[in-house]
Amino acid sequence: MSSRRLRSRQSSSTRITEDQIIELVSKLQALLPESRIRGNDRVSASKVLQDTCNYIKSLHREVDDLSERLSQMLATTEMSSAQAAIIRNLLTQ
Amino acid sequence: MHREALAGNPNPSRHLQALHFLGALARINKLRARKSPPSRRATALGGRRITRAAYAAMAVAAGPRRAWSRAILLGLRRNSIAKPFLIKKRILKPHRELRDVGSRAEEMEFGSLLDETLNYIHHLTAQVGIMQKIADSLCK
Numbered sequence: 001m002s003s004r005r006l007r008s009r010q011s012s013s014t015r016i017t018e019d020q021i022i023e024l025v026s027k028l029q030a031l032l033p034e035s036r037i038r039g040n041d042r043v044s045a046s047k048v049l050q051d052t053c054n055y056i057k058s059l060h061r062e063v064d065d066l067s068e069r070l071s072q073m074l075a076t077t078e079m080s081s082a083q084a085a086i087i088r089n090l091l092t093q
Numbered sequence: 094m095h096r097e098a099l100a101g102n103p104n105p106s107r108h109l110q111a112l113h114f115l116g117a118l119a120r121i122n123k124l125r126a127r128k129s130p131p132s133r134r135a136t137a138l139g140g141r142r143i144t145r146a147a148y149a150a151m152a153v154a155a156g157p158r159r160a161w162s163r164a165i166l167l168g169l170r171r172n173s174i175a176k177p178f179l180i181k182k183r184i185l186k187p188h189r190e191l192r193d194v195g196s197r198a199e200e201m202e203f204g205s206l207l208d209e210t211l212n213y214i215h216h217l218t219a220q221v222g223i224m225q226k227i228a229d230s231l232c233k
Contacts, residue, residue: 024207031214052210059217063147064140066224070118071139073231079122086230090111090223 028052110154110216111223117146118227145169147224151216160205161213 029035029048032055043051121142152165 021204021207024204024211027211028207028214031211031218052214056210056214056217059214059221062221063217063224064144066221066228067143067147068140069228070143070224070231071137073228074118074122074125074139077231079119079231082231082233083119085233086115086227090115090226091108 031055106154106156106216107219107223110150110219113153114146114150114220114223115227117149118143121146147220150223151220154219155212155216159209159212161209 025045025048029043029051032048032051034051121139125139148165149169152162152169155162157163157166
C-alpha cells in the first residue's frame, strides 16, 4: 500500500515502465554481434544480458590488443609525419 | 535521462573522444622520445598507458553525467585503471531475469543500468573504431 502512495508521488518523467525496459533490452540486442545472425527474433532478456557481458569483455580485449599494437607502432614510426593523415582520417565520419 | 536514451546518441562526442585520445597519444609519444633507448619494459608500459588514455577519452566524451564515466575519471585520479565492467558486474550480479523484478525501485535501477550499458557500449565501440583508424593510418 505504501508503494502505491510512492508511485503517485513520482513524476511521469522519472517513472520507468516495463515497456521502456523492454525497449532498452531490444536496443541492446540490436547492438550485439549475434543479432546479425539471429535477426530480429525475440531473445530472452537474460540471454541479452549474458551476451552483452561477453560482448563488453571482447571489446575490452580489443582495446588491449589495439593499445599493444599502437604502442609498438609508435616506437618505430614517427608520429608527427602521420598526424595530418590521422586527423583527416578521424574527422571524416 | 531516459528520454535522451530513447532519442538517440550525439555524434559530436565522437570527435571529442578522437581528439582527446590523439592528444594523449602525442603526449605519451613525447615522453617515450625523451627516454631514447626503448627498453622492452617501456613498450609494455606504453601499451598500458595507451589503454588508460583510451578509457579516459571515452569518459571525457561521455561527460560526468554517466555513472560509468564518473567511475573512470575518479579511478584515473586515484592512478589506477578502474575497469568499469568490474563495477557493472557488481551491480549485475544480484540481478535475475526481467520477470523476477518485483518492486518499482528495482525496475528503476535496472532501467538505469541498461541505459548506462547502452551508452558505455556506444563509447567503447567508438573507441575501438578510433584506435583502428589510427593504426591503419600509421601503417600506410
